[in-house]
Amino acid sequence: MADDVLTRHVSHEDDGRAVDRARMRRGLWMQRGGQASFNALSWAGFLFLWLPIFILIFYSFNDSRQLNEFRGFTLQWYQNIFDNVAGSNVQFSTGLMMQAFRNSLMVSLTATIIATIIGTMVALSLARGRFPGRRYIDSLLFLPVVIPEITQGVSLAMFFQLVFEFMRRVDGVAWNYGFTTIIIGHVAFNISYVAIVVRARLANMNPRLEEAAYDLGANGWQTFWRITFPQILPGVMAGALLAFTLSLDDYVVTFFNNGPGSTTLPIFVYGMLKTTVTPEINAISTLMLVLSAVIVVFSLVMQRNLMGHR
Amino acid sequence: MSDVKVQLVKTVKEFPGRRGEDAVRAVDSINLTIYDGEFFALLGPSGCGKTTTLRLIAGFEQPTSGDVIIDGEQMAGVPAFHRPVNTVFQDYALFPHMTVMQNVMFGLKMAGVDRREAERRAASALELVGLPNIRKRRPRELSGGQQQRVALARALVKKPSVLLLDEPLGALDLKLRRRMQIELKAMQAELGITFIFVTHDQEEAMTMANRIAVMDQGHILQIGRPDEIYETPRTRFVADFIGETNFLQGRLLHTEDRVGVVDIGDDVSIPAIMPERHAARAGDDVTVAIRPERIAIQGMDVPASADDSRVMVRGRVTEAYYIGTDTRYVVRVASASLTVRVQNTDYQRGMGFKPQQAVYVLWEKHNARLLVD
Numbered sequence: 001m002a003d004d005v006l007t008r009h010v011s012h013e014d015d016g017r018a019v020d021r022a023r024m025r026r027g028l029w030m031q032r033g034g035q036a037s038f039n040a041l042s043w044a045g046f047l048f049l050w051l052p053i054f055i056l057i058f059y060s061f062n063d064s065r066q067l068n069e070f071r072g073f074t075l076q077w078y079q080n081i082f083d084n085v086a087g088s089n090v091q092f093s094t095g096l097m098m099q100a101f102r103n104s105l106m107v108s109l110t111a112t113i114i115a116t117i118i119g120t121m122v123a124l125s126l127a128r129g130r131f132p133g134r135r136y137i138d139s140l141l142f143l144p145v146v147i148p149e150i151t152q153g154v155s156l157a158m159f160f161q162l163v164f165e166f167m168r169r170v171d172g173v174a175w176n177y178g179f180t181t182i183i184i185g186h187v188a189f190n191i192s193y194v195a196i197v198v199r200a201r202l203a204n205m206n207p208r209l210e211e212a213a214y215d216l217g218a219n220g221w222q223t224f225w226r227i228t229f230p231q232i233l234p235g236v237m238a239g240a241l242l243a244f245t246l247s248l249d250d251y252v253v254t255f256f257n258n259g260p261g262s263t264t265l266p267i268f269v270y271g272m273l274k275t276t277v278t279p280e281i282n283a284i285s286t287l288m289l290v291l292s293a294v295i296v297v298f299s300l301v302m303q304r305n306l307m308g309h310r
Numbered sequence: 311m312s313d314v315k316v317q318l319v320k321t322v323k324e325f326p327g328r329r330g331e332d333a334v335r336a337v338d339s340i341n342l343t344i345y346d347g348e349f350f351a352l353l354g355p356s357g358c359g360k361t362t363t364l365r366l367i368a369g370f371e372q373p374t375s376g377d378v379i380i381d382g383e384q385m386a387g388v389p390a391f392h393r394p395v396n397t398v399f400q401d402y403a404l405f406p407h408m409t410v411m412q413n414v415m416f417g418l419k420m421a422g423v424d425r426r427e428a429e430r431r432a433a434s435a436l437e438l439v440g441l442p443n444i445r446k447r448r449p450r451e452l453s454g455g456q457q458q459r460v461a462l463a464r465a466l467v468k469k470p471s472v473l474l475l476d477e478p479l480g481a482l483d484l485k486l487r488r489r490m491q492i493e494l495k496a497m498q499a500e501l502g503i504t505f506i507f508v509t510h511d512q513e514e515a516m517t518m519a520n521r522i523a524v525m526d527q528g529h530i531l532q533i534g535r536p537d538e539i540y541e542t543p544r545t546r547f548v549a550d551f552i553g554e555t556n557f558l559q560g561r562l563l564h565t566e567d568r569v570g571v572v573d574i575g576d577d578v579s580i581p582a583i584m585p586e587r588h589a590a591r592a593g594d595d596v597t598v599a600i601r602p603e604r605i606a607i608q609g610m611d612v613p614a615s616a617d618d619s620r621v622m623v624r625g626r627v628t629e630a631y632y633i634g635t636d637t638r639y640v641v642r643v644a645s646a647s648l649t650v651r652v653q654n655t656d657y658q659r660g661m662g663f664k665p666q667q668a669v670y671v672l673w674e675k676h677n678a679r680l681l682v683d
Contacts (some may be wrong), residue, residue, distance in 0.1 A: 001616065013679065022635045068637065101466070206401065206403060206420035208399050208401060208403035209403050209406075209478040211368075211370050211390070211397075211399070211402075211403060212397070212399060212403040213405075213416070214369075214370070214391045215369075215370075215391070215395075215396055215397045215465075216391075216392055216396065216416050216417035216420055216464065216465075217370060217387075217391045217392075217417055217421050217466065217468070218391055218416070218420045219391055222420060226416075229406060231406070
């Protein structure tokens with residue numbers, strides 16, 4: 001009887017194997033087909049993202065003011081930016097552009113530093129702190145990321161208007177929009193981004209590391225600077241970088257909160273675009289792209305070193 | 311006895327319950343005294359409160375009530391970084407952004423030891439754990455065993471009064487774990503530092519510890535030397551958790567001189583040693599424990615040899631497994647199934663008892679013990 005059971009079992013297994021083989025062949029075919037279509041999809045996605053940018057770069061070297069013809073390679077437009085001879089375009093002046101660029105850098109750097117410090121502290125207190133309402137603050141953190149930028153811009157402008165009004169009544173000082181309002185606006189939306197990135201990093205950090213430091217005699221301050229901070233530094237750097245890029249190319253919030261003399265590069269470029277798309281704009285955009293790429297590569301290299309890879 | 315090193319007095323640790331649930335008592339009013347130079351094990355299943363107990367001693371948790379006393383000093387309000395204890399963590403918690411040497415030197419640096427002296431001591435600590443040549447590497451480049459040794463060196467370099475080890479060998483493979491057990495034991499004997507270690511592995515606790523506290527659900531069920539715990543378990547939980555045990559349910563017929571006679575059904579009654587302060591009275595339902603290796607099997611053809619110190623009952627073999635070092639039988643006795651382990655001191659094919667064979671099972675009287683449920 002036992003033998004009988006065994007044979008039946010074996011033959012059943014044989015059937016199973018045949019079925020399995022067919023299924024495997026089919027599976028393999030589908031897998032290959034699937035692989036190919038996935039490849040195609042990812043290439044399509046890649047093109048969708050980068051084609052306009054490639055075109056922009058391409059035309060920034062095109063020896064023609066018209067977009068519908070290609071007349072060979074030139075560095076004319078790059079030269080124009082710095083030589084202050086941008087043809088008939090009265091709105092363009094190298095001086096103004098460089099001023100706008102300096103303004104942008106100043107605003108972005110200041111806003112990034114402030115937002116990184118505050119954002120990191122927010123992330124730390126949300127990850128480590130035990131206080132009532134922590135969960136709600138945690139969810140509120142995502143709000144600036146999801147609410148439309150125009151809402152942020154308008155609400156900030158209104159808020160500043162109220163503050164100015166108040167100060168005028170109380171102190172008689174006439175405050176106005178300018179760098180301060182732009183920087184506060186940028187800090188306001190950047191805190192969220194920094195905090196979210198740092199918080200993710202903190203969540204991945206082994207809480208035993210801090211306990212181990214306490215255990216070995218380090219107090220809270222020493223533990224933070226010697227253990228916690230080096231551990232979250234890649235997150236802080238990533239957050240700062242994100243904040244810097246968001247701040248550098250911000251248009252909407254800046255538009256609603258800028259004042260005389262505080263024109264940033266995006267506002268300046270948009271002002272030029274109002275008349276026509278000139279090759280100089282392509283050139284400026286390409287330069288900004290290169291700058292961003294340099295920053296990203298730099299930060300990747302730095303993070304790599306910080307993580308202890310060699 | 312030697313000096314008291316660590317003392318817990320009616321120590322309670324409660325964690326707030328989640329979302330309106332009741333608070334969880336991870337450690338429920340335990341009393342524990344650990345002496346200087348002991349290798350002490352906190353043993354129990356996961357969630358029994360052993361790690362929380364260790365964390366209370368380390369200072370990572372503050373007791374809800376009760377005391378933690380180290381070297382005669384009250385530890386209430388003393389932060390972890392001011393306690394004379396160091397910890398080896400379960401996942402080692404080596405600082406990933408520092409080299410091995412920097413990891414080991416960290417504690418000395420915090421204590422303000424000057425650099426040259428710190429380097430000298432760290433180097434000798436690494437030598438002690440058998441890792442002199444990996445100072446410049448980072449933790450991620452080390453094997454699990456090496457990381458474990460670095461964690462040990464990092465804690466020992468501080469010359470702690472007490473070393474706490476939280477499942478220190480849990481992440482190592484079996485062979486390495488066995489070797490580390492022996493090394494740790496030797497290291498502890500050499501250094502004379504009190505070790506308190508947490509484990510769920512009863513074999514590990516038995517191998518290394520001088521004394522073991524068996525914990526369950528926040529309570530300490532029994533404290534004793536490994537042989538005491540194994541030979542005279544007080545409760546069913548302890549008997550079951552440490553080693554393998556047969557439990558026989560029965561009714562206590564009468565008691566005499568700390569020996570109870572228990573009716574296990576089918577007109578079979580066996581004597582069992584009653585532990586001190588056992589409250590069972592005649593007529594109560596009780597549990598008797600007998601270790602499988604303390605039971606012998608004898609064929610029916612051999613003359614019966616029961617006497618005052620030996621118990622002998624009839625049974626029938628129901629299963630027999632050959633497992634190399636031993637042969638394992640399951641024998642039906644009255645309404646119970648007894649597992650019996652017979653050591654294979656010799657072997658030939660066809661030896662031993664077969665299923666359905668009628669046999670006698672025998673044991674020395676003191677090997678059957680009444681338990682507190």
